[in-house]
Amino acid sequence: MIDHILGKPSPSWKRIQVFLVSISWFCYLIKVDRRGPAFFRTLNDRLLKFSPFQLIAGTLAMIYMLKNVDRMVGFGAPEPLARLYSRNYYRATWIITALDAGFWTAMTIRPKFLRDIMSLVFTIYYLIFADQADEKARRVRSVVTVEHIRVGWEKTLNPCLHALIKLSLPRLTINKRILIPRPQKNPHGTKPVIGHLYYSGSKESFENCDNLIINYPGGGFVSMSPPCHDYLPRWAAKTESPIISIDYGKAPEYPYPYALEECFDVYQSIVESNGEVIGMAGWKDKAANERKQIKIALVGDSAGGNLVASVMYKILESPTPLPHPTGLILIYPCLDFNITCWMPPSQLSAIRAESTTSIPGVLESKDHLSHKSPLSVVPDVKRKRWRKSFSRSIEDERTIEERVQVIEGHSVTEHRSDNSPRPVIGTRLAMTSRMSFFNDRIVNPDLMRAMAILYIGPNNYPDFASDYLLSPIIGPDELLAQFPKTYLMCGEKDPFVDDTVVFAGRIREAKRKKKQMNKGKFGEGLRMRGLNEPDKSNDSENNWVEVKIIQGISHAFLQMYHLLPESKGAIGASALWLLECFRDLPETNNIPTSNAIVINEDEGLVFGSHHSNTTKSTQNTQNGTNISSQISDNVESPSTKLNHVSNSISNASNETIQKQPADTPKIHVSASQVTLSPGHERERVLWEQQNILHEHEIMKRRREGLVRNLAD
Known part of the structure; x- marks a missing residue:
């Protein structure tokens, strides 16, 4: 109290206060009657029948009760994050x-x-x-x-x-640390890069393997070498493909762009030698390049996701043409170093384009003023009543009927029948997920600020508005249009979830623009195929980008394999996507094409063939909430949609999977002999059914959680 009276809190004043209070009590105890005041003397006589142990235990119990008296009488404040996470x-x-x-x-x-x-x-x-x-x-x-x-x-x-x-990790044939030489005539130096190699097959099959996964592990650019990521051996066992995880230089000893240059040099060395630098067979005849070029997938989580996107930019801009990766996986990536509280109009328009026009979607998360408190991040508590108000029901229906249209970057409200327009989300300030979930239990603003300062270093002052190698989310459209198949996964409550959504929307929009431009060229995109033959071209929108948003969780869930059940499903789903990315057959599920599950950017999931024009409605009840979503095929919309797998999967999907014969032939993955059985697909669908959010659920849940506790 003394330091507050003086207006200068400090440890020295607190120490003085402790000494003064202690001396005062000692002086009082010396002068007062040894049995205390009259009241305590009476109380002491009554307590003589108790033993010293009972007195000590009872005193501790009373102290505990007094410390928590506010909770006992119901005055305790609610836990702010109790309803934020699962x-x-x-x-x-x-x-x-x-x-x-x-x-x-x-x-x-x-x-x-x-x-x-x-x-x-x-x-x-x-x-x-x-x-x-x-x-x-x-x-x-x-x-x-x-x-x-x-x-x-x-x-x-x-x-x-x-x-x-280690007791729970799968046994691997190859689990070692290797040195990867830099490319010849490398301007970044000749110091080799450290890598960790994981492979579950035999050493002979490793040399002739046609697939390779290059992993850039996360850790905020500051820490966590590959051995800290125990999901890597599990990926190696599930995919039966070799994984080389790069132990790039960490900040602050090696600031930006040292780690990026190391990661790019590793990719260049591997593709130029066809894997020979890491112990694979390489070219049988280097002059003729007789051996087939290995297929490479780039994988990264958190800071590694940033490096995956930046390395892809450098591959596209390389003066020496390099083979492109087969696919990219970015898991809760950090894609924007321009840390601001409010979203710029360009990112807000990308999120607006990702939401559907028929069902409120991503845009609803930015409606900060539609709840009791504009600061809360958990849903409002609705008082239970015996009868639901008719006006409350009408109000809920109006939120679904409202539409936000985009005309040349400006938002317009559709007026209701009573000619009284309601405020539009697009006319208000929109806050980024970094600020919406600033109380995250894993990555908070203090950690993000520290990692950004350490990674950039003391001698760099980058242009955050144009340096897309540092912030891949602002990359140019001409480069984003050339990205290979991309798979993004993030938690619903992750501070980086907006980065994931915006980056996916920018890739899809850039590819759509490129496709529309190519349609104007004579003969571009024309291909002869049978009447009932599905479109096997990789230029289909279904193969551009795929996003999974896992409900109720935040950052670093891959590191929680033994603590979080959703982590096991996430590792399995991403491993299965890698198998589909590597296999030589067309990029469809192992279910027959006539009954395939088709991912559609416009309306979520479609059940049936590629050429069906039917519309299905799926309903699922979870946590007492009925979710009804329209699912249709071949529905063209002027805006792009998020490619999420719906949290409400129709029974038709399960029936389709169950109808597969038990002796369905397994699909082999090149030389690694990786099999893709119907059980794998069924396991992934069931996991997605329980954990993955549909686009109209993602931001509706966040919108309901933006304002709450201040009015509770």
Whole structure:
């Protein structure tokens, strides 16, 4: 209190206050009657019948009750994040936060073996006292250092934790660390790049394998080498394709663009040698290039997703023509370094284009003023009434009937029949997901600010408005139009979810513009095929970009394999997409084409053949909410739509999968002999049915969560 009276809070004034209070009590205890005042003397006589143990235990119990009296009488404030995440994710973040707090508490202990042991001891303490773990994490992240980031994010390297995790990892034939030489005449230097190779097949099959996955692991550009990512061995086992994970230089020792140059040089060395630099067969005859060029997929999560997109830009701009990757996977990528609170009009228009015109979608997340509080990020609590108001029902219907049209970049409202227009989301300021979910339990603004400063370095001042190698989300359309098939996955509550949605929309819009321009050229796009033959060209919109938004979770879910059930499904779904990307057959599901599941950018999922014009309606009840969405094929819309798999999957999809004969031939993946069975597809569909959000659900849920607790 003294420091607040003086108006200068500091540790020295707090120390003086503690000494003054302690001395005052000691002086009082010396002068007062040893049995205390009259009231305490009477109370002391009554307490003599209790033992010392009972008195101590009872005193501690009373202190605990007094400390939580507000909760006992119902005056306690609600937990702000209790309704933000799913139960599974919140439970996983509780364990992650306790681990972080425990490791940060023990990080100064020497020697190392004692530090490793005490880190787990402190973790157990913080698991019991979760509030103290949250407070410890908040204090550390507010003034986070490089050492704090690396200690907290590389905790799986602890010998005890590493041994436990290793027990559940699949056994791999090849799991080693290698050095990858730089390309000849490389302007970036000759120092080799460190990589970790994972492969589950035999050594002979590795040399002649036709597929390769290049992984750029995440870690905020600051920490986490490939051994910290335990999903890599699982990907290697599921895909049976070799994975080379790059241990690129980390900031602040190696600031931007050192990591990008290393990642690009690795790709160039591998494609020019056809894999020989990592131990594969290479070219049988280097002069004639007799051996088939290996197919490469680029994969990255978080900071690695940024590097995947930037490396793709460098491949397209390379003065020496390089083969393009077969596909890209970006998982909760960080794609924009121009960290601002408000979304620029260009990004808002991209999100508007991703939402449907028939069902409210992405745009609804930006309606900050339609709820009780403009600061909340969880849904409003509706009071339960015996009878639902008729006016409330009409109001809910009006939110569905309203439309927002885009005319030359300006938003226009469709007026209701009573000629009283309601405010339009497009006329208001739109906040980015980085600010909407600023209380994220994994990546908060303090961490994002620290990682951005460290990665850019002290000697760089990039142009955030034009440097698309640093912020891939602002890449030019002519380069985005040349991107290969792209697969993006992100959590619904992730601060980077807007980056994912906008980047997907920009790729799709750039490719659509290029396709429309090519239609004007004589003979472009013409191809002879049978009447009932499906379109197998890779130029179909279904093959451009695919986005999965997992409901109720946030960042780093791939690192929570043992804590989060959704993580297992995410790893399996992405591995299955890699199999489909690598296989030589047309890019369709292993279900017969006549009954295939077709992903449609315009209206979500379509069941039936490519040429059906039927419209199906699917309904699913989850958490007491009925979700009804129109699903149609060959519906052309002037705006692009997000390619999400619907959270409400029709029973027709399950029937289609179940009708497959048990002896359906498996599809082999080139030399690696990877099989793609109907069980894999059924497992992915069931996982998507439970976790993946449809486009009209994504931002409706966020819109309902933007304003809440202040009025509770």
